[in-house]
Amino acid sequence: MGNFQDFAGKSVLITGGMGFIGSNLARSLADLGARATVVDSLIPEYGGNLFNLKGYESRIHINIADIRDEFSMAYLVQGQDYLFNLAGQTSHLDSMKNPFVDLDINCRSQLFILEACRKHNPAIRIVYASTRQIYGRPDFLPVHEGHLLHPTDVNGINKMAGEWYHILYSNVYGIQTCALRLTNTYGPRMRVKDARQTFLGIWIRNLTQGKPIEVWGDGLQVRDFNYVDDVTDAMLTAALSEQSNGQIYNLGSPERVNLKDLAALMIKVHGKGEYGVVPFPDDRKPIDIGDYYADYSKIRAALNWNPRLSLEEGLSRTLQYYYQFIHEYL
Amino acid sequence: MGNFQDFAGKSVLITGGMGFIGSNLARSLADLGARATVVDSLIPEYGGNLFNLKGYESRIHINIADIRDEFSMAYLVQGQDYLFNLAGQTSHLDSMKNPFVDLDINCRSQLFILEACRKHNPAIRIVYASTRQIYGRPDFLPVHEGHLLHPTDVNGINKMAGEWYHILYSNVYGIQTCALRLTNTYGPRMRVKDARQTFLGIWIRNLTQGKPIEVWGDGLQVRDFNYVDDVTDAMLTAALSEQSNGQIYNLGSPERVNLKDLAALMIKVHGKGEYGVVPFPDDRKPIDIGDYYADYSKIRAALNWNPRLSLEEGLSRTLQYYYQFIHEYL
Numbered sequence: 309m310g311n312f313q314d315f316a317g318k319s320v321l322i323t324g325g326m327g328f329i330g331s332n333l334a335r336s337l338a339d340l341g342a343r344a345t346v347v348d349s350l351i352p353e354y355g356g357n358l359f360n361l362k363g364y365e366s367r368i369h370i371n372i373a374d375i376r377d378e379f380s381m382a383y384l385v386q387g388q389d390y391l392f393n394l395a396g397q398t399s400h401l402d403s404m405k406n407p408f409v410d411l412d413i414n415c416r417s418q419l420f421i422l423e424a425c426r427k428h429n430p431a432i433r434i435v436y437a438s439t440r441q442i443y444g445r446p447d448f449l450p451v452h453e454g455h456l457l458h459p460t461d462v463n464g465i466n467k468m469a470g471e472w473y474h475i476l477y478s479n480v481y482g483i484q485t486c487a488l489r490l491t492n493t494y495g496p497r498m499r500v501k502d503a504r505q506t507f508l509g510i511w512i513r514n515l516t517q518g519k520p521i522e523v524w525g526d527g528l529q530v531r532d533f534n535y536v537d538d539v540t541d542a543m544l545t546a547a548l549s550e551q552s553n554g555q556i557y558n559l560g561s562p563e564r565v566n567l568k569d570l571a572a573l574m575i576k577v578h579g580k581g582e583y584g585v586v587p588f589p590d591d592r593k594p595i596d597i598g599d600y601y602a603d604y605s606k607i608r609a610a611l612n613w614n615p616r617l618s619l620e621e622g623l624s625r626t627l628q629y630y631y632q633f634i635h636e637y638l
Numbered sequence: 639m640g641n642f643q644d645f646a647g648k649s650v651l652i653t654g655g656m657g658f659i660g661s662n663l664a665r666s667l668a669d670l671g672a673r674a675t676v677v678d679s680l681i682p683e684y685g686g687n688l689f690n691l692k693g694y695e696s697r698i699h700i701n702i703a704d705i706r707d708e709f710s711m712a713y714l715v716q717g718q719d720y721l722f723n724l725a726g727q728t729s730h731l732d733s734m735k736n737p738f739v740d741l742d743i744n745c746r747s748q749l750f751i752l753e754a755c756r757k758h759n760p761a762i763r764i765v766y767a768s769t770r771q772i773y774g775r776p777d778f779l780p781v782h783e784g785h786l787l788h789p790t791d792v793n794g795i796n797k798m799a800g801e802w803y804h805i806l807y808s809n810v811y812g813i814q815t816c817a818l819r820l821t822n823t824y825g826p827r828m829r830v831k832d833a834r835q836t837f838l839g840i841w842i843r844n845l846t847q848g849k850p851i852e853v854w855g856d857g858l859q860v861r862d863f864n865y866v867d868d869v870t871d872a873m874l875t876a877a878l879s880e881q882s883n884g885q886i887y888n889l890g891s892p893e894r895v896n897l898k899d900l901a902a903l904m905i906k907v908h909g910k911g912e913y914g915v916v917p918f919p920d921d922r923k924p925i926d927i928g929d930y931y932a933d934y935s936k937i938r939a940a941l942n943w944n945p946r947l948s949l950e951e952g953l954s955r956t957l958q959y960y961y962q963f964i965h966e967y968l
Binding site: 404407408411415416419420423454456457458459460461462465466468469472473475476479480 | 786
C-alpha cells in the first residue's frame with residue numbers, strides 16, 4: 309500500500325462524505341492531516357448522517373450540497389488534489405420506482421463532475437466508488453473484472469455508465485481516475501434504518517433491538533463482505549498509486565459465507581438472537597443475483613491491497629458501535 | 639425469417655423514422671401494409687431528412703417530435719403493436735463536445751420511452767437499434783456478444799446504458815424487447831453531408847462530386863458492412879420472433895474488408911475516382927477502435943438472419959441512388 313502520510317496537507321473532496329463509507333474515509337483523511345471537504349445532500353432516504361462526523365466538525369469542512377447542483381460542484385472540485393467520488397443513489401428498489409432520479413445522480417451528475425474536473429482541475433486524482441451490482445447474476449465464480457456486465461436493475465445500469473465515464477475521462481483526457489467495484493461493505497456508520505444501503509444494516513438494527521433477523525430467499529446465497537476500514541484503505545491506496553490510473557478493480561474477501569451462516573455468525577458474536585428464512589419479497593425476486601463473490605487478485609497484485617479484518621472481528625466492531633450509537637441511526 | 643406479411647394492418651411506431659435506417663424501415667413497413675408512424679425531430683445535424691419518405695407521405699404518418707419531448711412520446715407509444723426504436727444521437731465527436739445532449743437522447747429518453755410502454759402499452763414489442771460502438775477496441779476478433787463492453791466515447795457509454803434499459807425492461811417487467819448491435823450500415827438515405835453518421839457517407843459524396851476519398855489512419859483497419867435492407871430485414875425478423883425477447887444480437891457480414899480495399903472497391907464500382915491515406919485527425923485518434931468485425935452466428939442460428947447483398951452490389955445500389963438524389967442530401 310502507499311504511504312498514507314502523503315495525504316498530509318492535501319486538499320481532498322469527498323462526495324457522499326457524510327454517508328457510510330464517505331464519513332469513515334473523511335475521518336481517516338482528517339486524521340492523516342488532509343484538508344478534507346465533504347459534500348453531502350443529507351437526503352433523508354440516503355446514507356448521509358450528521359452524526360457520522362461527530363467530533364470531527366472542526367477538522368472537516370462540511371459543505372451541504374447535492375451533487376446534482378452543478379454550479380456548486382463546478383466550484384467545489386477546484387483546488388482539490390483528490391476527489392473521492394462516493395455520492396450516489398444506491399437503492400435498487402428506489403431506482404426501479406424512480407429511474408430518473410437515479411439517472412440524474414448516477415449518470416448526469418457524474419458526467420458533470422468529470423466535465424468540471426476536465427475544465428477546471430485536470431490534475432485532480434479521482435477514485436470512484438463503483439459496485440459489484442453492475443455484474444448482475446454471475447456467469448461464473450469468483451467474478452473477476454473480465455466478467456460481462458449484465459445489471460439487473462436501473463441502478464446497476466446507471467452505475468455501469470457512471471463508472472465508464474470515469475474510465476473514459478482517463479483514456480481520452482488523461483484525468484487520473486480509478487474505479488473500485490465494491491462488494492458488500494459493512495461497519496460503523498452504515499445506514500441501519502432500512503435495507504436501502506445493505507441488508508446488513510437492518511439485520512444489525514433488529515439484533516440490537518432483540519428482534520429476529522430475516523434471511524431472504526433460501527439463505528444459501530453466498531456473498532463476500534468487506535469491513536469499511538478495508539474499503540477506505542483500498543480507496544486511499546488507489547488514490548496514491550500511479551498504476552491505478554484508468555483501472556477498474558474488484559474489492560473482495562477471502563471469506564465467503566452464505567446468508568444463513570452469516571446470520572448465525574452475527575448471532576454468535578452478539579451472544580443472542582435468532583433468525584428466520586423467509587421467501588423473497590415480490591419486488592426483490594427479479595433483481596436477486598444468486599451467489600456472488602469476487603476475484604480481487606487484480607488489486608492485490610497491482611496495489612498490494614488485502615482485506616485485513618476477519619468477518620467475525622468486523623462484525624464484532626460493528627455491533628460494538630451500534631450498541632453505543634444505535635439511537636443516532638433510527 | 640418471419641413472415642413479414644404479419645405486419646399488414648399492424649400499428650408501428652418508428653423513432654428516428656425519417657433518418658437513414660428508420661426511413662428505409664418505414665417504407666418497407668408501409669409496403670407491407672402496416673400503419674406506420676414515424677417520429678423524428680429533424681435536427682439538422684442528425685440523420686432525419688424529409689426527402690427520405692418522398693412518395694410515402696400519404697401512407698406513412700409523419701409526426702415531427704423530439705424523443706426528449708416526454709409528453710408526446712407517452713402519447714405516441716399508446717396503441718402501437720411494434721416500436722422500432724432507432725432515434726439517437728450517433729455522432730461520437732458530438733457526444734464528446736456535448737455529453738449532456740447525448741445523455742438526454744440516448745439514456746433519459748430511452749428510459750422514458752420504456753417507462754411509457756410499461757405504464758401505457760406493456761404488450762408492445764420493441765426492437766432497439768444498438769451499436770458495435772459499445773464494444774470499443776476489440777479484445778479479440780470476430781467479436782461475439784460475450785465480448786466485454788468497454789466503449790471509447792460518451793456516445794458508446796450512453797448507448798450501452800440505453801441498450802441495457804431495454805433488456806432490463808424485458809427481464810423485470812416482461813416488455814418484449816430485443817437489441818440489435820449494428821455494425822457499419824450503408825445504403826440509400828444515409829447522411830452524406832458529413833461524417834457524423836458514417837465515414838461512408840462522405841466518401842460517397844466526394845466520389846459523386848469527383849473529389850478524392852480520404853482514408854484515415856493507415857487504411858488497414860478491417861471492418862464489416864451491412865447494406866441497409868439487410869439491417870431492416872433483421873429488425874423486422876426480430877420484431878416477429880418470440881425467441882428474440884430480451885436478447886442482444888450482433889449484426890455482421892461474411893465480407894470483411896480494410897478501408898483501403900473498400901475505397902478501391904468503391905472506386906471500381908463508380909468507374910473512376912481516387913483515394914488518399916491521411917493520418918487520423920487529432921480528435922478522432924483517441925476514439926479509434928482499430929479492427930472490428932462481428933461474429934453474428936447468434937442471430938443466424940436464432941432467427942435465421944443472413945445478410946443477402948454482397949458489398950459490391952450494395953455499393954452499386956447506393957451509388958445509383960446518390961447519382962440521382964445527391965442534391966437532396968447536401
